Amino acid sequence: MAVMSFMMHKRILEATIKAAGMSAGSLPKETCMSIPDQSSVRNLLLKSLPVEAFEMLAADAEKVHLPTRHVLVESDQPNDHVCFIEDGLASMVATSVEDEAVEVGHIGYEGMVGSHVVLRTDTTPNRTFLQVEGSGFLVPVGTLKRATAEFPTANDLFLNYVHCCDIQLAQSALANARYNMHERLARWLLMCHDRLIGNDLPLTHEFLALMLGVRRSGVTNELHIIEGRSGPLAAMSGSSTGKNWKKSPRDATACRSGNMSA
Numbered sequence: 001m002a003v004m005s006f007m008m009h010k011r012i013l014e015a016t017i018k019a020a021g022m023s024a025g026s027l028p029k030e031t032c033m034s035i036p037d038q039s040s041v042r043n044l045l046l047k048s049l050p051v052e053a054f055e056m057l058a059a060d061a062e063k064v065h066l067p068t069r070h071v072l073v074e075s076d077q078p079n080d081h082v083c084f085i086e087d088g089l090a091s092m093v094a095t096s097v098e099d100e101a102v103e104v105g106h107i108g109y110e111g112m113v114g115s116h117v118v119l120r121t122d123t124t125p126n127r128t129f130l131q132v133e134g135s136g137f138l139v140p141v142g143t144l145k146r147a148t149a150e151f152p153t154a155n156d157l158f159l160n161y162v163h164c165c166d167i168q169l170a171q172s173a174l175a176n177a178r179y180n181m182h183e184r185l186a187r188w189l190l191m192c193h194d195r196l197i198g199n200d201l202p203l204t205h206e207f208l209a210l211m212l213g214v215r216r217s218g219v220t221n222e223l224h225i226i227e228g229r230s231g232p233l234a235a236m237s238g239s240s241t242g243k244n245w246k247k248s249p250r251d252a253t254a255c256r257s258g259n260m261s262a
Contacts (some may be wrong), residue, residue: 036063042197043084043137044110045161053147053154060143066090066130072113073128081138082114087197088134093127104169106131108195111161117141118148118158132192132202 038054041047046054066072066088073079075095083090090113092105104126107113113136116124148155175184185208192201 041084041137042086042109043112045112045157046084046137048157050151050153053151056147056150057137057139057143061137061139063135063137066134066136068130068133071127071129073124073126075125075127076123078122079114079117079141081140082112082117082144083136083138084112085109085134085136088130088136089132089192089195090128091131093129094125095127104172105165106191106195108192109197110195111165114141115158115162115165117144118155118162132196 038047038049038051038058046057049057061084063086066083066085072083072090073092085108087109090107091103092107093101094104095101107128113128148158175187179187188208189201189203192203193199
């Protein structure tokens with residue numbers, strides 16, 4: 001499994017947060033917006049909730065802008081809120097006692113950040129931050145717990161979501177152990193595409209290298225392999241776009257099973 005230095009990853013995040021004038025877990029107050037009604041939200045979990053459960057969450061929720069690399073869940077620290085992402089992409093990273101780290105999951109508009117609280121667990125060793133900027137609804141953990149206690153259907157929905165995340169993690173472990181780099185990269189890009197609205201993937205080669213634990217040149221080489229099989233991938237300002245992802249699953253389909261495609 002590809003790993004990267006956790007200290008390097010941490011320094012990059014802390015430098016970005018400091019430059020933006022934020023602390024981990026905080027957001028500028030001017031970014032707060034009101035929450036819409038259930039019919040107009042994009043988040044698939046919120047749209048699937050019973051109306052009464054949604055209204056309970058909405059009463060205490062606030063919509064916020066989520067800048068790139070903003071930390072939503074810090075490792076081994078209780079979080080005050082869960083976040084239902086409306087657009088953008090969050091990345092969950094696991095670390096070892098040797099300070100090695102690897103990305104273990106993505107969260108987009110299909111789910112929520114902080115799902116460990118559904119299992120009545122206050123903390124998690126994993127860290128979750130924004131990989132692609134967007135927006136989301138922050139809901140206090142206490143409000144979520146009250147909703148799951150009062151509405152069994154809502155509780156079942158969140159538990160099913162956590163189970164789907166477990167299946168996705170198992171498939172990722174299988175892909176890392178059994179598939180080569182360009183197949184894993186194709187799968188990773190398709191997973192990002194599933195969780196973003198539209199076809200553009202605003203992901204730089206540097207960030208792909210950081211997440212896969214390889215050099216930037218390694219990502220470029222593997223993208224060329226995918227392009228050779230699926231046609232050229234457009235590049236704008238150092239980012240990858242998804243105009244050809246519908247033609248490229250051949251490299252990723254086998255190791256993409258269990259994906260929570262929207």
